[in-house]
Amino acid sequence: MAKLFFRYAAMNAGKSTALLQVAYNYEERGHRVRLFTAQVDDRYGRGQITSRLGPQREAELFQPDTDFLALFQTGGKVACILIDEAQFLQKNQVWALHELAHLHNVPVICYGLRTDFQGELFSGSASLLALADEMDEMKTICDCGRKATMNMRVDANNRKVTEGQQVEIGGNARYRSVCGRCFRQS
Template structure:
């Protein structure tokens, strides 16, 4: 039976790499994929991983009817055997409903990849709808690590290496940068709650075992 599957995890846990691997494995067996993505780090209409792999994709812009796009592709003679949707957390809830319709009406598997919560630990609307509708939810087993060595469970937004907890939900940034640009870092719950990023620890010359004054 076709399924809507949501692969979730924090940043740096290999979601896009797995998406590309699934596409590679299935294409080797003659299956044709249709890839959607949104706000990929490599630019519009691209699916990329931090390992340097990249492929073309359809940019799922706001207001786009994903179900209608698939139907149009097939009606014009294109072959579609399954869908991959990366950065699914950025999709509108109605677009997640359209993906479910692809599974139910067109009988195609849909593999969606995305992070669950934002830098404020709040659910992304797209992720929330996927949790509500998915046939299966798979937590990726490649564990991202906090700077302290513990398993990272939360996504943090940084500015100049300092964690921020206010601002727009979606701001595309560099997960490796600690300059004055917007960046992202994965943290364990303890250090997310204490707003202790690797940049702030280095700046204050604290060891990982020393808590900042006033910490609860």
């Protein structure tokens, strides 16, 4: 029986790298996968899943109105659906992915952040935490050496930003993966 998986972590934990490895493993065995990433994420160009280690791959884009059930009906047989930047999913999309796993027997593996720069859940992450059959926390470390669980937004002077819109796309120049202690002390 297929499941809905949520693999989450702070930034820079290797989520995209892991997703690309899973896709490779399926395809090496002759299985077809569909890869999706959020249209809002343009750090490496739209429609690209990119690992900081270098590997990159084209992916289909999802946006707030993407209907995953309709895409599944028209896309042909698929062995697995892989979603990067899953924190940007909408609640109804997570329900659709849950349906694909449970009624259409297609494993769905979602990779994303759990919380934003203020420690608040993203909508997609909240829904995945509620509906996922299996959840795995991927690990990364804070500069202090502790496990990083928070995403801290920083300004051009590397000072913590505490206000602003929830979504502001950026990489290492805008965000730091930090432990709870460093998040509080900054």
